[in-house]
Amino acid sequence: MRVTHDLHTHTLFSSCCYDPEATVRAFVDKAHELGHTVFGISNHLWDEKVPGASGWYKGQTIDYGFEASYAIPADTHGVKILFGTETEYCGMTDNLGMLPETAARFDYVLIPHTHTHMKNFVIAENADVKAYRSRLSAAIEEKFPELGHDVASRMAGTLRYQEVKALLKDDEKTVDDEKYLADFCFSSFESLMKNPNFAGVAAKVPTFIAHPFWACGETRQEIERVFSFLLAERDRLYADFETCASFGVGLDVNIGTYRADENGSYGDDPMVAVMRIAKDAGCKFIFGTDSHSVKGLENIRRGDAIAEAIGIGEKELADIVK
Numbered sequence: 160m161r162v163t164h165d166l167h168t169h170t171l172f173s174s175c176c177y178d179p180e181a182t183v184r185a186f187v188d189k190a191h192e193l194g195h196t197v198f199g200i201s202n203h204l205w206d207e208k209v210p211g212a213s214g215w216y217k218g219q220t221i222d223y224g225f226e227a228s229y230a231i232p233a234d235t236h237g238v239k240i241l242f243g244t245e246t247e248y249c250g251m252t253d254n255l256g257m258l259p260e261t262a263a264r265f266d267y268v269l270i271p272h273t274h275t276h277m278k279n280f281v282i283a284e285n286a287d288v289k290a291y292r293s294r295l296s297a298a299i300e301e302k303f304p305e306l307g308h309d310v311a312s313r314m315a316g317t318l319r320y321q322e323v324k325a326l327l328k329d330d331e332k333t334v335d336d337e338k339y340l341a342d343f344c345f346s347s348f349e350s351l352m353k354n355p356n357f358a359g360v361a362a363k364v365p366t367f368i369a370h371p372f373w374a375c376g377e378t379r380q381e382i383e384r385v386f387s388f389l390l391a392e393r394d395r396l397y398a399d400f401e402t403c404a405s406f407g408v409g410l411d412v413n414i415g416t417y418r419a420d421e422n423g424s425y426g427d428d429p430m431v432a433v434m435r436i437a438k439d440a441g442c443k444f445i446f447g448t449d450s451h452s453v454k455g456l457e458n459i460r461r462g463d464a465i466a467e468a469i470g471i472g473e474k475e476l477a478d479i480v481k
């Protein structure tokens with residue numbers, strides 16, 4: 160199957176987009192050039208009616224997000240343009256960043272449950288990292304008492320998670336971080352399925368889980384280990400996807416989360432293995448490049464081989480892209 164849509168894209172309206180050319184107009188032109196029949200814009204947004212936005216999300220309000228919809232040109236070269244959003248789900252607090260009535264204003268909504276790079280917002284730092292920070296904070300405070308507790312603790316907080324992880328000595332490690340991430344991927348997916356606002360959103364608008372079970376921000380080696388824990392629980396994955404399908408919620412086949420082997424085959428890719436289970440459980444799919452640049456939209460061509468590896472044909476696509 161040739162993939163002729165892309166529903167996961169970020170223009171300059173997303174704070175994480177650094178391509179000055181990534182305007183809505185440029186995306187629409189590129190969608191036409193790539194032969195898409197349906198193309199969606201899905202900037203990161205947090206509904207300000209929901210308390211608990213992180214600093215990063217505070218400026219990405221709904222009104223701001225709608226500015227992108229006004230930038231959709233009148234002439235789309237015949238490409239059907241959908242206006243969507245990628246909101247947020249914080250598994251650690253069971254907080255979905257969008258109310259159903261707000262979601263209804265969009266053509267579709269992507270919900271990620273694994274933005275695990277957003278520490279202490281989406282996922283709590285693991286206990287070893289947390290313990291290291293408190294030792295560091297205490298040491299700073301002891302050496303420089305004039306700073307006081309709050310400043311010392313803030314200083315200890317400025318090190319990045321991965322930096323602290325690298326500083327941990329073997330005897331300071333009690334947590335298997337990849338197992339911790341795999342457990343979180345399961346628990347955040349399962350708590351999302353029970354979240355009342357999730358059910359409300361799913362009832363009002365076509366809804367998709369963005370990059371399901373993909374722990375963001377990890378190295379390839381770490382990701383492989385996370386997948387080994389996930390795939391060791393096939394029945395649990397199947398049950399989770401079955402629940403998801405019962406809500407009519409589909410899955411985002413997120414191109415960047417798949418890796419071909421040296422022969423260009425996706426057959427042994429662990430993300431493919433996860434999505435095959437989802438297909439068996441009855442989930443429908445959309446494809447997305449998750450591109451933050453005009454050039455990145457070209458990655459959709461990898462989608463054809465990925466679709467084949469998972470076993471996705473027209474029948475398995477969500478109605479919205481048909």
Ligand SMILES: [Zn+2]
Nearest residue numbers: 245271369370
């Ligand atoms: Zn995402």
Ligand SMILES: [Zn+2]
Nearest residue numbers: 167169245449
């Ligand atoms: Zn995205």
